[in-house]
Amino acid sequence: MGERPNLAATEIAAAVRAGERRAADVVDEHLAVIRERDGEIHAFLTLMDEHARSAAEGIDRRVAAGEDPGPLAGVPVALKDNLCTRGVPTTCSSRILEHWRPPYDATVVSRLVAAGAVPIGKTNLDEFAMGSSTENSAFGPTRNPHDTGRVPGGSSGGSAAAVAAGFAPLGLGSDTGGSIRQPAGLCGVVGVKPTYGMVSRYGLVAFASSLDQIGPLAPTVADAAALLEVIAGHDPLDSTSIPGPAPALRASLDQGVDGLRVGVITELLGEGIAPDVRARVEAAADALAAAGAKVEEASVPAVGFGLSAYYLIAPAEASSNLARYDGVRYGLRVEAPTTGAMNVATRTAGFGPEVKRRIMMGSFVLSSGYYDAYYGKAQKVRTLIIRDFAAAYETFDLLVCPTTPTTAFPLGAKVSDPLAMYLSDVCTIPSNLSGDPAISVPFGRGDDGLPVGVQVLAPALGEAPMFRAAAVLEHAMAGAAGEGPSR
Amino acid sequence: MTATQGTATERTGAGSTTEWETVVGLEVHCELATATKLFCGCRNAFGDEPNTNVCPVCLGLPGSLPVLNRQAVELAMRLGEALGCTVRPSLFHRKNYFYPDMPKDYQISQYDQPINVDGFLELPDGSRVGIERAHLEEDTGKSTHVGGGGRIHEADHSLVDYNRSGVPLVEIVSRPDVRSGEQARAYVNELRAVLLATGASDARMEEGSMRVDANVSVRPAGSATLGTRCEVKNLNSTRSLGRAIEYEARRQIDLLTAGERVVQQTRHWDEADGRTHVLRSKEEAFDYRYFPEPDLVPLVPDDAWRESVRQSLPVLPAERRRRLATATGAVPGEVAVVVERGLDELVLAALDAGGEAQRLLVHAEHDLAGEPADALDPAALAALTRMEVAGQLTATQAKAVLAELVASGGDPAEIARAKGFEAMGDDALAAAVDEIIAANPDAWGRYQGGDAKVTGFFVGQVMKATRGRADGKAVTRLLRERAGA
Numbered sequence A: 001m002g003e004r005p006n007l008a009a010t011e012i013a014a015a016v017r018a019g020e021r022r023a024a025d026v027v028d029e030h031l032a033v034i035r036e037r038d039g040e041i042h043a044f045l046t047l048m049d050e051h052a053r054s055a056a057e058g059i060d061r062r063v064a065a066g067e068d069p070g071p072l073a074g075v076p077v078a079l080k081d082n083l084c085t086r087g088v089p090t091t092c093s094s095r096i097l098e099h100w101r102p103p104y105d106a107t108v109v110s111r112l113v114a115a116g117a118v119p120i121g122k123t124n125l126d127e128f129a130m131g132s133s134t135e136n137s138a139f140g141p142t143r144n145p146h147d148t149g150r151v152p153g154g155s156s157g158g159s160a161a162a163v164a165a166g167f168a169p170l171g172l173g174s175d176t177g178g179s180i181r182q183p184a185g186l187c188g189v190v191g192v193k194p195t196y197g198m199v200s201r202y203g204l205v206a207f208a209s210s211l212d213q214i215g216p217l218a219p220t221v222a223d224a225a226a227l228l229e230v231i232a233g234h235d236p237l238d239s240t241s242i243p244g245p246a247p248a249l250r251a252s253l254d255q256g257v258d259g260l261r262v263g264v265i266t267e268l269l270g271e272g273i274a275p276d277v278r279a280r281v282e283a284a285a286d287a288l289a290a291a292g293a294k295v296e297e298a299s300v301p302a303v304g305f306g307l308s309a310y311y312l313i314a315p316a317e318a319s320s321n322l323a324r325y326d327g328v329r330y331g332l333r334v335e336a337p338t339t340g341a342m343n344v345a346t347r348t349a350g351f352g353p354e355v356k357r358r359i360m361m362g363s364f365v366l367s368s369g370y371y372d373a374y375y376g377k378a379q380k381v382r383t384l385i386i387r388d389f390a391a392a393y394e395t396f397d398l399l400v401c402p403t404t405p406t407t408a409f410p411l412g413a414k415v416s417d418p419l420a421m422y423l424s425d426v427c428t429i430p431s432n433l434s435g436d437p438a439i440s441v442p443f444g445r446g447d448d449g450l451p452v453g454v455q456v457l458a459p460a461l462g463e464a465p466m467f468r469a470a471a472v473l474e475h476a477m478a479g480a481a482g483e484g485p486s487r
Numbered sequence B: 001m002t003a004t005q006g007t008a009t010e011r012t013g014a015g016s017t018t019e020w021e022t023v024v025g026l027e028v029h030c031e032l033a034t035a036t037k038l039f040c041g042c043r044n045a046f047g048d049e050p051n052t053n054v055c056p057v058c059l060g061l062p063g064s065l066p067v068l069n070r071q072a073v074e075l076a077m078r079l080g081e082a083l084g085c086t087v088r089p090s091l092f093h094r095k096n097y098f099y100p101d102m103p104k105d106y107q108i109s110q111y112d113q114p115i116n117v118d119g120f121l122e123l124p125d126g127s128r129v130g131i132e133r134a135h136l137e138e139d140t141g142k143s144t145h146v147g148g149g150g151r152i153h154e155a156d157h158s159l160v161d162y163n164r165s166g167v168p169l170v171e172i173v174s175r176p177d178v179r180s181g182e183q184a185r186a187y188v189n190e191l192r193a194v195l196l197a198t199g200a201s202d203a204r205m206e207e208g209s210m211r212v213d214a215n216v217s218v219r220p221a222g223s224a225t226l227g228t229r230c231e232v233k234n235l236n237s238t239r240s241l242g243r244a245i246e247y248e249a250r251r252q253i254d255l256l257t258a259g260e261r262v263v264q265q266t267r268h269w270d271e272a273d274g275r276t277h278v279l280r281s282k283e284e285a286f287d288y289r290y291f292p293e294p295d296l297v298p299l300v301p302d303d304a305w306r307e308s309v310r311q312s313l314p315v316l317p318a319e320r321r322r323r324l325a326t327a328t329g330a331v332p333g334e335v336a337v338v339v340e341r342g343l344d345e346l347v348l349a350a351l352d353a354g355g356e357a358q359r360l361l362v363h364a365e366h367d368l369a370g371e372p373a374d375a376l377d378p379a380a381l382a383a384l385t386r387m388e389v390a391g392q393l394t395a396t397q398a399k400a401v402l403a404e405l406v407a408s409g410g411d412p413a414e415i416a417r418a419k420g421f422e423a424m425g426d427d428a429l430a431a432a433v434d435e436i437i438a439a440n441p442d443a444w445g446r447y448q449g450g451d452a453k454v455t456g457f458f459v460g461q462v463m464k465a466t467r468g469r470a471d472g473k474a475v476t477r478l479l480r481e482r483a484g485a
Helices: A009-017 A023-041 A049-064 A107-114 A157-164 A181-187 A221-231 A250-255 A275-290 A301-324 A339-350 A353-366 A372-395 A418-423 A429-434 A463-482 B070-082 B181-198 B238-257 B303-311 B317-328 B332-340 B344-352 B357-367 B378-389 B395-408 B412-418 B426-439 B441-448 B452-465 B472-482
Strands: A044-047 A076-080 A118-123 A170-175 A190-193 A213-218 A261-265 A294-298 A398-402 A438-445 A451-457 B007-011 B017-031 B093-096 B106-109 B116-122 B128-138 B142-146 B157-161 B168-174 B210-220 B230-235 B265-270 B275-281
Touching: A009 A023, A009 A049, A009 A221, A023 A044, A023 A049, A023 A076, A023 A118, A044 A157, A049 A118, A076 A157, A107 A118, A107 A221, A118 A157, A157 A170, A157 A181, A157 A213, A170 A190, A170 A221, A181 A190, A181 A438, A181 A451, A190 A221, A213 A221, A221 A250, A221 A438, A221 A463, A250 A463, A261 A275, A261 A372, A275 A294, A275 A398, A275 A438, A275 A451, A275 A463, A301 A353, A301 A372, A301 A418, A301 A429, A301 B093, A353 A372, A372 A398, A372 A429, A398 A463, A438 A463, A451 A463, B017 B181, B017 B238, B070 B116, B070 B128, B070 B168, B070 B181, B070 B303, B106 B128, B116 B181, B181 B210, B181 B238, B181 B317, B210 B238, B230 B238, B230 B275, B238 B265, B238 B275, B317 B332, B317 B344, B317 B357, B332 B344, B332 B357, B344 B357, B344 B378, B357 B378, B357 B395, B378 B395, B378 B412, B395 B412, B426 B452, B426 B472, B441 B452, B452 B472
Parallel strands: A076 A118, A076 A170, A261 A294, A261 A398, B230 B265
Antiparallel strands: A044 A118, A170 A213, A190 A213, A190 A438, A398 A451, A438 A451, B007 B017, B017 B168, B017 B210, B093 B106, B116 B128, B128 B168, B142 B157, B210 B230, B265 B275
16 A cells, blocks of 8 residues: 555645645645556546646635635545536446536535535446445446455445545545445545435435435544535535534544443344454454443344345335436437337446346335335334334444454455345444444454454434544554554 | 216117216316426426426436425415315325436325325315315426327427426326216316416416316216226317217217226327227336335424415305305306306495396306406496396496496496487387387288297397387387287
8 A cells, every 4th residue: 555645634724724735736746646556446437637726726826815715725535426526427337327427516516615625536436336346337346455456345435445545635425325434444444424414415316315325535533524524514405404504523523432331233243244353343342441431232133134124225216216317318328219218228238237136126126016015114124223223322322333244355256246245234234224323433454454444323413422432443543553553 | 067967878788778977087287386396496487498497406417306395385285275175294205107208207296195185176066076185296398299290109209398397286186076078177167266266376278287187987877886997188178178078988888888898098088089099008007116205305384384374265266156146146056157257256346335136147247258347346337237127228238338337437327328328218119119010010920920039030120220228128028918918
């Protein structure tokens, strides 16, 4: 892994706002690193180098004129390619949207720009965010910067790899069943899935609307907090957006966990979780206890059904959300004699196998006669999961569990076995079903020397204590690193 | 307008007689008269340049999200209250099917939890048609198929205007309470009146802001079970609606009489050949894969909002008919046209000013059609009707005076004087009648022989001779007397 050439995002912003560094230089330095190494990693689908340079120059002019360009002034941000960027291709890693340029910016993109951040490129993902390895991209896989024979996780593998490789100090991903946290865990960066509704979904190309949530990827907890503060807060363009402003996270980041009650989810430490990963979770629990938290075992029985419920609900919503790619108005069109035949030919050519699999599963579970047995039952399971989490949060302020069952797996290892691939999201999916926030923090390495992520879960709108716990874990790791590498 | 029982009698092969009853349920889609669309801020306007009122939301672009229009909800609630519905918390669902003019390839609609349920519509003849539901949904874009006679299958190419995409609709679903084409027309007319009164829609069938589908079935009269129904589409006027229902009922009766079965189908009304044609059968029906729309939150209007909607409702046509009928001693069906024309307030005011009920209703129904009667002074109108009843003006003269009142106002007595309208004395009238009889011996002979058709000739001649001052009824009476009755 190459040296990161830059400071943390918040430090870059401080230097740019103070006129000590030029935003244009920051952008150029990052573009140089990308040119040097992205041929190997393939984190980006589209580089916004011209956009980024001219935006950076604009920021430098504002600083020179005595203005404040905002809290993320001059900080390059890697955007998952399912976030709409005006005039810049937004492909979702699908042939069907290969040349589509949105006429509008996603709300998060507008907010980033308003805060002085500089979008630097669009990153690779599993097609329409369906996958856990970024191998389902129509434009080739992304590789893990820690070991290029391994996957970066997914679906936000491009953004996670970009942050891990130092291509950008910040990245945005989307998380439907773990698509931010799982690649964050496998790439050794911080990844956050905020409370459902905290970040506007307007301009996020939908996969499963009731589960999708945009969130930060960053090298540090503080940077993730800074990014979330910028993108969160009510948006009138998203009906599911929570009223009220973004939470203040950095102000309380150093307040620790003394007195907090932390539960370790027993159901997510047993079968299927690799021993080295389990050991890191236990070490994290110890670190929190050492910092003053009251740590105990916690039971959330229904999480065991999360994966099954998820693979009914998410494909059902996806089958509807992806219907619009019909060749009529935008994106790929494969001509055929009739409209119906054109729809079929376009979708046959435009979607990859995993997307087709989920559209078919989703259409099936919503069909008349099957709805109650599948979709209806899955919604009941979802209610159970919500109830079980709520019950756990009567006893605990926070919960802890692994981010992934294993460290990063080799490219190709699970491509031919969808079920094995789906299982890599078993620890992350419950938070999407419950709508509650979760953060993955790097916490040492596994037996293979690859990063292990630990998740901290909180009740809805519990981001502040969740970030505090994450900061404690990050601090504990920094201390451990000072005593010598954990590998 | 009166709704008759739509029955027909058929002789079956066995020689027995079956009386058939037509059963109709109506689905009416109405565009709500909002300023903007249901889920975005684009203008809701008919007739603008194609594809000018569009944005990422109503074009269904990737990443766009719907936000519910409060005014559309309010108009739907107004309609619901006006139809006596229970206005309740509701949910939006996605109705999934592929169609080129539907940008998301699903329609956001309401499914098992609609905003308005269980109401009714009272027709002018006093009959009531149950309303099952009146729910909110979005409209699709509008396709124009170029070449091949305008149908999609034969077209060279198709053009789509997305200005209509996302326009708010209410779909009003009646119970199968309608029994004839004529009653269906009355239902649609009444519904339009309610939509206009509440301001919910401009309800123009010719512009497509009100679209009607009819579910038609037949059954032996007296049967409690429903027959197999066919849904008839492409009904572009109330005239088409009435004709299509009568045709479709006839077709089904003929099938059943011949010992065949009615197959559940969607059928297309062809105005040109006056028939319905198969569009698709039940087996070809779409599976819409409804599920709750995850991009919207449940719609729960609070009590205060519902109460304010209830308070702001105008007096509705059925109540206005009742009020006018009570005041004039007529039955509600007889005053329907007057209420439809919006002249009931004028009639009531003239009644208060001492007008004569029957004459007021006649003038409102026949002499003020299409006239801007806003400026008409109710007291002057009342005075006019009193003059008529007192025999000071004939019907023809009264009409002329009324026209003058509408045009320039004034005092009816003075207008009558200025026009030379004086009541003819009985002697003068009798003399005029005798004169005409004497001048037309042949016609008089036929009249005496019982040929009633020549009555009109004599009345006309007397009118001409008296320059319209004669009272037609008095002339008829005199003729009868002279004929030696």
